Amino acid sequence: MTGRRPIRSTPPGGLRGRSRATRTGVLSAGALVACASLAVGCGVVPGATGGSGDDAPITVMTWAPQDTGATNKPGMPALAQAYARWVNSQGGLGGRQLNVLTCNDHNDSVAAAKCARRAVKENAVAVVGSYSQYADSFFPVLEGARIPYIGGYGLTNSEFTSPLSYPVNGGQPALLAGLGSALADSCGPVTLVRPDTIAGDQLPVLLDSGLSSGGHERAHDQRAAEDATSYDDQSGRALAREGTGPGGPGCVVPVLGDRTGTFMDSFRRASEDHPDVRTATVLGSVDQTTINASGGASGPYEGAYVTGWYPSVGDPAWDGLKKLIKDQAFGNNDVDAADAGVQTTWIAYTVLKEVVESLGDGEVSADTVRRALDGGLEVGTGGLTPDLRWTFADKLASVGFPRLVNADVTLQVVRDGRLVSARQGTVDTTRTLQNADVA
Numbered sequence: 439m440t441g442r443r444p445i446r447s448t449p450p451g452g453l454r455g456r457s458r459a460t461r462t463g464v465l466s467a468g469a470l471v472a473c474a475s476l477a478v479g480c481g482v483v484p485g486a487t488g489g490s491g492d493d494a495p496i497t498v499m500t501w502a503p504q505d506t507g508a509t510n511k512p513g514m515p516a517l518a519q520a521y522a523r524w525v526n527s528q529g530g531l532g533g534r535q536l537n538v539l540t541c542n543d544h545n546d547s548v549a550a551a552k553c554a555r556r557a558v559k560e561n562a563v564a565v566v567g568s569y570s571q572y573a574d575s576f577f578p579v580l581e582g583a584r585i586p587y588i589g590g591y592g593l594t595n596s597e598f599t600s601p602l603s604y605p606v607n608g609g610q611p612a613l614l615a616g617l618g619s620a621l622a623d624s625c626g627p628v629t630l631v632r633p634d635t636i637a638g639d640q641l642p643v644l645l646d647s648g649l650s651s652g653g654h655e656r657a658h659d660q661r662a663a664e665d666a667t668s669y670d671d672q673s674g675r676a677l678a679r680e681g682t683g684p685g686g687p688g689c690v691v692p693v694l695g696d697r698t699g700t701f702m703d704s705f706r707r708a709s710e711d712h713p714d715v716r717t718a719t720v721l722g723s724v725d726q727t728t729i730n731a732s733g734g735a736s737g738p739y740e741g742a743y744v745t746g747w748y749p750s751v752g753d754p755a756w757d758g759l760k761k762l763i764k765d766q767a768f769g770n771n772d773v774d775a776a777d778a779g780v781q782t783t784w785i786a787y788t789v790l791k792e793v794v795e796s797l798g799d800g801e802v803s804a805d806t807v808r809r810a811l812d813g814g815l816e817v818g819t820g821g822l823t824p825d826l827r828w829t830f831a832d833k834l835a836s837v838g839f840p841r842l843v844n845a846d847v848t849l850q851v852v853r854d855g856r857l858v859s860a861r862q863g864t865v866d867t868t869r870t871l872q873n874a875d876v877a
Contacts, residue, residue, distance in 0.1 A: 493534055496802050498790065499557040500783065501541040501550075502569040507665035508545045508633075509695030511569040511591070511779040512772040515540035518567060520766035520773060521787055531794055534802070545664075547575040554579035563804045564588050566790050567783030571637035573597060585804045586811060589786020591722075591779060592747075593637050598839040604811050604828050606785045606819070607747035608845045608867065610637075610693075611644050613720040615870040616745040616847035617691065618648020618657075621718055625689035628657040629676040631701060632693045633664035641693060647874035648867075657691065662701070664694060669701040673708040680715050687714035698723040702732045702739070709738060721746035721850075722778045726857050734855030743860065744850045748785075748822050750859055751776040755821045759784045785819050789826065792817045833868050845871060 500518040502511035515538075522538045525531060539560055541553035550572035557565055558579060567589045570576060573596035580587055581602050590597045592609020621628060630645050632638045642659040649657060658679055662672045680688045692701045698719060709715055717738050729739045749755060760775050762784075767773040774780055793810045794802055816827040823844050834842045846864040850857050 494802075495535040495537050496531070496794065497537040497539060497560055497562045499539040499541060499553070499560070499562045499565045500567050501543050501553045501565065502779065503545040504542045506545045508697065509664065510545075513774055513777050513780040514567055514569055514783045516767060516770055516772045517763075517780045517783045518787065520770070521762060521784070524762055524766045531791060532799075534794075543570045543572065543576075545571070547572040551575040551579055557585060558583040563802055563807050564790060567786030569593070569779055571635060573600075574636070577602070583804065584808060586808045588789055588811075589782055591782055595640055595838065598834075598842040600841065601830065602808070603841050604789065604826075605841055606782060606789060606823060606826060606844065608842055608847065608871075610641060610720070611839060611842065611871055611874070612845045612847050612867045613722075613745045613747070614641060614644035614693070615648040615651075615867040615874065616849065616865055617718055617720060617743065618645045618654075619651055619865075619867070619870055620648070620743045620745070620849060621689055621691075622649050622652020622654040624686065625654070625716070626686045627679045627688040628654070628691060629660055629679055629688065630657040630691045630693065631660045631662055631669075631672055631676060633695070633697075634661035635664055638664070638693075643875055644871075645691065647870050651870045651873060662694065662697075664697060666697065667700065669697075669704040670708065672701065673705040676705075677708055677712050677715060680712050687716060689716050689718055691718050693720055693723050695723055699728045699731055702728070702737070706732060706738050716741060718743045720744065724857075725774075725776055725778075729852055729855060729857060737855070739852045740855065742852045744852065744857060746778065746848045746850060747844075747846070748778070748781055749848060750850065750857075753821075756781075758820070781822075785822055788819055789817050834871055837872055837874055839871065842871070 500515045502514040504510050504512045518538050519540065522536060526535055530536065539562060541556060543550040543553050550570045554576035562585060564586045565580065569591040571593045573594040577596050577600050581600065586602050586604055588604045589606045590603060592605055592607050597603050597605050597609060628649060630642055632641045642657060646656045660672060660676060662669060676690045692698045694701055721744055724744055729737065732739055756775055763773050763775055793807050793815065796810050796815055797806055800806065811828055814827065816825050818825050824846060826843060828841060828843055830840045845866055845868040847867055848864050849860040851860040
């Protein structure tokens with residue numbers, strides 16, 4: 439956040455919760471083999487099917503948007519492929535090779551459905567560590583084939599309601615609820631600048647749940663094109679609300695994915711006459727590269743609170759991911775250990791690994807993977823999340839999020855141009871989300 443107010447060394451009083459000590463153990467490796475169909479320019483391992491035999495290859499899919507004018511996540515399928523090369527070079531998982539099918543959903547509902555249909559056709563046992571905002575297009579296809587969706591990015595409410603979904607983080611609900619709580623006692627008027635999309639339509643109520651928990655009025659909901667090349671108009675309109683409400687200086691919260699940096703370029707120019715207006719956002723919409731590009735310590739992010747799902751990238755629990763990238767993805771700039779999408783894919787494949795290992799020498803199929811997950815299997819992630827266990831009777835079922843089993847968020851702050859932890863451990867946003875008006 440910019441302005442003259444001193445930066446707090448501890449988070450605002452509105453964000454409270456339990457802390458989770460981070461374990462330093464390196465995550466165990468998951469397993470898969472990098473291979474896609476000839477239709478996308480990669481060969482198929484001969485005889486590769488879903489996993490009908492005891493030692494048959496196991497097929498999974500990872501999808502994400504690439505080469506589009508909006509948010510892109512090429513690091514997620516690239517990480518899955520690098521992970522595959524590493525594990526299969528060591529003999530696979532329990533002696534079984536894993537196929538990874540990758541698919542580009544193009545930020546398009548039709549393409550997302552095609553990716554899901556391909557997963558069905560290729561007999562995938564799961565879709566793992568993926569990103570798409572078009573849950574209404576792909577979930578019906580996966581549900582029809584009873585293929586589990588493990589470790590989605592958490593963009594849509596469907597990821598926290600579908601019985602075939604097994605999320606590893608709290609998605610946008612937890613990030614925005616936590617951010618709203620952090621801003622409630624330190625901001626005047628709050629403006630949320632978010633994509634004019636179906637997924638974007640779900641964001642205001644989540645930020646408002648956190649603001650309301652701290653006695654703050656709701657944020658002003660300002661829509662914006664997710665593929666714009668300039669946000670001068672949106673910046674001007676957000677700044678026009680400065681001074682229109684009670685409290686201190688206003689706060690602008692851009693949640694535009696990859697286009698957040700574009701917004702900040704426009705916002706920095708427009709905010710020269712509004713030095714007290716501050717900014718805040720969520721990981722996935724900002725990272726250290728974005729902060730550097732916007733001016734570092736002299737830019738509009740200075741002092742901004744940023745909520746994330748996982749420990750900071752400097753935590754030893756990420757050492758396994760970093761080693762994998764060094765060994766198998768060196769030189770691929772898409773695979774960044776600090777990227778929330780890459781981190782989510784890593785954790786999702788950790789879940790898959792534990793599921794497959796729990797099946798021993800038995801059949802690995804969509805049905806057996808799903809039964810293991812539904813049967814009470816508890817998965818550890820080396821301290822990157824709480825131990826994960828999915829049920830339909832969890833704490834957030836009453837507010838429409840029965841699959842949201844990890845509501846923890848981390849709070850970070852931009853200090854001297856660097857994104858650093860604002861507090862130790864994590865904050866549980868369960869209680870805030872329980873009060874959210876998500877109907």
